[in-house]
Amino acid sequence: MNKLFKNSLIIFILFLILSCGEKSSDSALSSNLEITYEIDTVMVDAGDHFFFVQFGLSMSDVDKARKLFYNFNSQEMTMEIIDLENLNLKELRQYEKEGPNGIGGGFIMRIKVLPDESVLFFDFAGIHHVAPNGDKIATYKIEEMDWEGDELSEKQLINIPSLDTKDGNYFYGQYGTQGIEGKTAGLVQIDLSKNTLKLFPSDFLDFSNAYDISFDMGGGRSAKIPEQNLVRLVNDEVVIITSAKNSLWRWDLEGDSLINHSYQSQFTSNSKKGNFPMTVGSNDELRAAMKEKSKEVIFGPLTEDSEQNVLWRYHKEMDRLTAGDTIIFKSILTAFNTDFRQLAESKMPEKFKLSDPVFYLDGMLWQFLNIDDEVALVRVKPTLK
Numbered sequence: 001m002n003k004l005f006k007n008s009l010i011i012f013i014l015f016l017i018l019s020c021g022e023k024s025s026d027s028a029l030s031s032n033l034e035i036t037y038e039i040d041t042v043m044v045d046a047g048d049h050f051f052f053v054q055f056g057l058s059m060s061d062v063d064k065a066r067k068l069f070y071n072f073n074s075q076e077m078t079m080e081i082i083d084l085e086n087l088n089l090k091e092l093r094q095y096e097k098e099g100p101n102g103i104g105g106g107f108i109m110r111i112k113v114l115p116d117e118s119v120l121f122f123d124f125a126g127i128h129h130v131a132p133n134g135d136k137i138a139t140y141k142i143e144e145m146d147w148e149g150d151e152l153s154e155k156q157l158i159n160i161p162s163l164d165t166k167d168g169n170y171f172y173g174q175y176g177t178q179g180i181e182g183k184t185a186g187l188v189q190i191d192l193s194k195n196t197l198k199l200f201p202s203d204f205l206d207f208s209n210a211y212d213i214s215f216d217m218g219g220g221r222s223a224k225i226p227e228q229n230l231v232r233l234v235n236d237e238v239v240i241i242t243s244a245k246n247s248l249w250r251w252d253l254e255g256d257s258l259i260n261h262s263y264q265s266q267f268t269s270n271s272k273k274g275n276f277p278m279t280v281g282s283n284d285e286l287r288a289a290m291k292e293k294s295k296e297v298i299f300g301p302l303t304e305d306s307e308q309n310v311l312w313r314y315h316k317e318m319d320r321l322t323a324g325d326t327i328i329f330k331s332i333l334t335a336f337n338t339d340f341r342q343l344a345e346s347k348m349p350e351k352f353k354l355s356d357p358v359f360y361l362d363g364m365l366w367q368f369l370n371i372d373d374e375v376a377l378v379r380v381k382p383t384l385k
Helices: 206-213 283-294
Strands: 024-025 035-041 062-063 068-073 076-084 087-092 110-113 117-120 126-130 137-139 158-164 168-179 186-192 194-200 212-218 223-226 229-234 235-242 245-250 259-263 298-307 310-323 327-337 342-347 358-361 364-371 374-384
Touching: 024 223, 035 076, 035 327, 035 342, 076 235, 110 342, 117 158, 117 168, 137 212, 158 186, 158 229, 168 229, 206 358, 298 358, 327 374, 342 374
Parallel strands: 024 259
Antiparallel strands: 035 374, 062 068, 068 076, 076 087, 110 117, 117 126, 126 137, 158 168, 168 186, 186 194, 212 223, 229 235, 235 245, 245 259, 298 310, 310 327, 327 342, 358 364, 364 374
């Protein structure tokens, strides 16, 4: 499966039912700037520890202020904390499944490190907030909470793994219905400190349903692998990014509207074409469909560069197949200014492979590389000239 956006068999696909007011801003290249870069790769010293790399560091986050990288081992319930300055394992933190400090035996979908070094653990039912010493601060069972403000319908739920926050109080994400026929109903803003809920009904992501893959597992069981639509806080704005299209949306909270930005790439397609099976009935068919889908363009999230006041984004698309049926990709790095206007884009070397997660620190874009099940970090130092 493609790792730029993590696909998973999550039977929570959101329902898109209402339309919203939407402003558009088409953005082609608007400057004479060009991107230059330097690339290196560094290894992380694990000592006698074996890093958890089974899912490609998919449950991780970075503490930029302290230059620490957090990687959660969901099998051992431990947090591997990497010192990015010294490139070694700084701390191994143990968490509990049960008891007063337990974060549950369910599947943790995502983690978030807050400025005070506490950690949020997101699962299907709620959010666990845990202090640096392992003591649990709170568990928020999102589905069971009595909200003030807007109301969800009887069949609607908040998509908990979609939520993003910077302070642990205000969260932004998606809501809708669940199950194989579920779809997005719109965006949600919640304040956990006051138990308030605000809904923004919208069908603006409706187009992405055309790229979902349905998996009929037999016996009345089915699942869907959705296209990835992320809600993220970028430069203190709520931004919605899709992997399927060269576009993004900003949620204007005061005006209660969406501002759409559409872009053009000189190197790749600007949207998926959907030339892959949409329905499969076996694991082999699923793997074949996912391989075909991986050939199509896929757009990554935005990464903030506060030093140059730039937002960076990677995306990729198949360039060609080798004689051995190996996919060779075109990988593209794009720069945007803080008003989300596209400034420049550059083609990366053919051997450069994109992977999650990507973060910016010390003038470089960092990403994980698995070398014989050891943690390596590829660092790209981009400059606008």
